[in-house]
Amino acid sequence: MILSKRPDVDRFLAKPDAGVRACLIYGKDRSGVRERANLLASKVVERPDDPFDVALLTEADIESDPARLEEELAALSMMGGKRLVRLRLTTDRDAPEKRAAEALTAHLDGRLNPDAFFLIEAGALEKSGALRKAAEGPAGVATIPVYEDETGDVTRLVREALAAERLGLTAEAMDMFVARLPKERGVARQEIERLILYLGPGAGITAGPKELEDHLGVEPEASLSQAAEDAFGGRARQAQAGLRRARAEGESGPAVVRALSFYLGRLHRSAAAVAAGAQPAEAAKAARIFWKQEREFVRQLRAWTLVELDALRVALLDADRQCKTAGAPDDLIAERLLLSISLRARGLGL
Numbered sequence: 001m002i003l004s005k006r007p008d009v010d011r012f013l014a015k016p017d018a019g020v021r022a023c024l025i026y027g028k029d030r031s032g033v034r035e036r037a038n039l040l041a042s043k044v045v046e047r048p049d050d051p052f053d054v055a056l057l058t059e060a061d062i063e064s065d066p067a068r069l070e071e072e073l074a075a076l077s078m079m080g081g082k083r084l085v086r087l088r089l090t091t092d093r094d095a096p097e098k099r100a101a102e103a104l105t106a107h108l109d110g111r112l113n114p115d116a117f118f119l120i121e122a123g124a125l126e127k128s129g130a131l132r133k134a135a136e137g138p139a140g141v142a143t144i145p146v147y148e149d150e151t152g153d154v155t156r157l158v159r160e161a162l163a164a165e166r167l168g169l170t171a172e173a174m175d176m177f178v179a180r181l182p183k184e185r186g187v188a189r190q191e192i193e194r195l196i197l198y199l200g201p202g203a204g205i206t207a208g209p210k211e212l213e214d215h216l217g218v219e220p221e222a223s224l225s226q227a228a229e230d231a232f233g234g235r236a237r238q239a240q241a242g243l244r245r246a247r248a249e250g251e252s253g254p255a256v257v258r259a260l261s262f263y264l265g266r267l268h269r270s271a272a273a274v275a276a277g278a279q280p281a282e283a284a285k286a287a288r289i290f291w292k293q294e295r296e297f298v299r300q301l302r303a304w305t306l307v308e309l310d311a312l313r314v315a316l317l318d319a320d321r322q323c324k325t326a327g328a329p330d331d332l333i334a335e336r337l338l339l340s341i342s343l344r345a346r347g348l349g350l
Contacts, residue, residue, distance in 0.1 A: 022118035027146030031186025059096035101134035168206040224259035234345030253330025
C-alpha cells in the first residue's frame with residue numbers, strides 16, 4: 001500500500017490500519033521522514049521511548065550483528081501486546097538496505113512476531129532498490145514517500161504554528177516568510193520558532209512586512225524570490241548570482257524550480273487580470289507584490305503575455321519532474337531553466 005496523497009498519509013498516521021504490520025517512510029527530507037515516523041510510533045505503542053517494548057536500531061547495529069534485526073522482530077513484548085522495532089537507515093549503502101528488505105519479507109510472511117510493528121526510516125531510495133521492492137508490493141505494509149513540501153504545505157505549517165501562539169502574518173508578510181524558509185522541514189520549524197520568539201508567544205498580533213524584515217535581518221536580494229525576479233526580468237547574470245547565494249544557503253534544485261513556479265503563477269494571474277481589463281499596477285497590488293518590487297513587476301507584466309507564460313509552464317513542469325527523478329542533476333536542471341527564462345525575457349525586450 002503506497003500512500004502518497006496528503007489526506008491518505010494524514011489518515012494513516014492518525015490511525016494506522018489494523019492489518020498493517022510494517023511501514024517504510026523514506027525521502028530526501030530527513031526531518032520530514034523523522035516527523036512522520038515519530039507520529040506513527042506514538043500511535044503504534046503507548047510509550048514510544050519504552051526500551052522494553054521498543055527497539056531502535058541503525059545500520060551500524062545490523063552490520064555488526066546481521067541477525068539482530070530479525071531477533072528484535074521475533075522478540076515478544078515483555079508486558080504483552082504490541083512491540084515496535086524502528087530501523088533508521090542514514091546512509092545509502094546496499095548491504096543494510098538488503099538486510100532490512102529480507103527482514104521485512106520474513107516479517108510479512110509471518111515468520112516473526114505477528115504483534116511486532118516494523119517501522120523503517122530511510123533517505124531517498126531507488127525504485128529498483130531491494131527495500132522499495134520488498135515494501136511496495138505485499139499486503140500488510142504501508143509505504144510513505146516524503147517529498148519536499150509544496151508552498152501550500154509550508155504556508156499551512158507556518159499558519160498553524162503561529163495560530164497556536166495567538167500570532168499571525170499578513171498575506172504579504174506570509175509570502176515573504178514562506179519564500180525565505182529553508183525547504184528542509186526540521187530547519188523550517190526552527191525558523192518558525194525563532195519568529196514566534198521574536199514576535200512574542202501569546203502576543204495576539206499580526207505582523208506585516210516591516211516587522212518581518214526587521215526579524216529576517218537579510219536583504220531580499222539573497223533570496224530565491226529575487227533570483228526568480230531577475231530571471232523573469234531578463235537579468236541572467238544577476239539571476240545566476242542569486243542562484244549561487246541560494247546554493248550557499250543550502251537551497252537545492254527543486255527549491256529553485258518551486259520559486260520560479262511561484263513567481264510565474266503570480267505573473268500569470270496578473271496577466272489574466274490585465275487581459276480582463278485591469279491596469280498593470282492594479283493587478284500587481286492584487287497579487288500582493290511587495291511595494292519595493294511593484295515597479296519591476298509591472299515592467300515585466302507589460303512584456304510577458306499569457307501565451308508566453310502558458311508555454312513556460314510546460315518547461316517548468318518538465319523541470320520539476322526531472323528534479324524528482326532519482327539521480328537527476330537537480331542543480332544543473334534548475335540553472336538551465338533559470339537561464340532559459342532569462343533568455344526568453346530578453347527576447348520579449350526586457
